[in-house]
Amino acid sequence: MADIVITEFMDEAAVGRLVQAHDTVYDPKLVDDPAALHEHLASARALIVRNRTQVDETLLGMGPKLRVVGRLGVGLDNIDVAACKARSVKVIPATGANDLSVAEYVITSALMLLRGAFLRSAEVAAGDWPRQSMMGRELAGKTIGLVGYGSIAREVAWRAHMMGMQIVACDPYLMADHPGWQIARNVSLDAVLELSDVVSLHTPLTDATRNMIDARALSSMKPGAVLINAARGGIVDEAALAETLKAGKLAGAALDVFETEPLTAEAGAKFKGLSNLVLTPHIAGVTDESNERVSHLIADKVLEVLGSKA
Incomplete structure (x- = not known):
């Protein structure tokens, strides 16, 4: 069962660090597969998204164990921050990285x-x-x-x-x-x-x-x-x-x-x-270099919240 679920693309090296520390599901197609996402979120403590995954009440209800949402970017309009706060789910954007x-x-x-x-x-x-x-x-x-x-x-x-x-x-x-x-x-x-x-x-x-x-x-x-x-x-x-x-x-x-x-x-x-x-298709903040910076920053922050694997 997954501790960390990643629904959109992320730097492979940063994903590797998460995989080494926790049970991690990385599938950039999950954003378009609600059924599979629901299944993986049941046990997840961390969710990592970009801008397409809608982190709303419905999605939060799928992840009763969620403790943190990492945003691979800075905009939060796809994340219901108030709903996350009400559930004590920490929201972490990649401020400054792109x-x-x-x-x-x-x-x-x-x-x-x-x-x-x-x-x-x-x-x-x-x-x-x-x-x-x-x-x-x-x-x-x-x-x-x-x-x-x-x-x-x-x-x-x-x-x-x-x-x-x-x-x-x-x-x-x-x-x-x-x-x-x-x-x-x-x-x-x-x-x-x-x-x-x-x-x-x-x-x-x-x-x-x-x-x-x-x-x-x-x-x-x-x-x-x-x-x-x-x-x-x-x-x-x-x-x-x-x-x-x-x-x-x-x-x-x-x-x-x-x-x-x-x-x-x-x-x-x-x-x-x-x-x-x-x-252009929402790529202003996405370059090879910024993707590395954003991904590793969020990996660091998620690992800080989850700590080492039990």
Whole structure:
């Protein structure tokens, strides 16, 4: 019977450490097999998930012996934290372990979208030579606006600053004397949208942030600005974004997260034909290096809770 159940992909070496210490079931397909998951959770004291496993009342009821939930990432919108607390189940996110990967994704997306040329390889391969229309813009001298100014956004800010960008940010929860404000102007959300050439989202998905970037917000952005969402699906009104891009009111967007995940063909149909849009499958925080960091951090924390095998 399993002490530890891992429902989504994890670094093999980190899994090996858990296997050596406790009876461990590792099956990345468990997230899509409720019956098997139910069976394994009956004896489990630890559950390790990414973002697809919904740790809600129903799942918690399947694991009466659970003591800890390890999250291979930082967002907790798929975990009912209050329900876990009520059952004395400790929730441990991998805070900080994938900040660098997300920051690099944001900077890369900004470079791609402002330059534009990287999205038009097919034209060059077909024998066209559209040099003037593919000139694009530089990052240096532009303004990046960060909606939310937590640890990941601050990693973005330092890199943007070193590349010659101006930085504005809004975050009502970050103290005014935090060192991060030394390189960023503390402004309102409306000001971030109005001033920025690049807007990058860094907030959790809550009732307050759901569809925060709607048609009105998009219309207040600079013509020619770009939008990047590597935070959480649902913060951006995807239909409104698609219409805004089709109308040419923004230069482009990059979405790593979606209202529906995995993104289905039906849900993705609204994006069809958009050449100024980068879509990726929730991988901004997942690189070979960050996967190792995240996995070993969670392995360490779970082993601290469970202790050595009896």
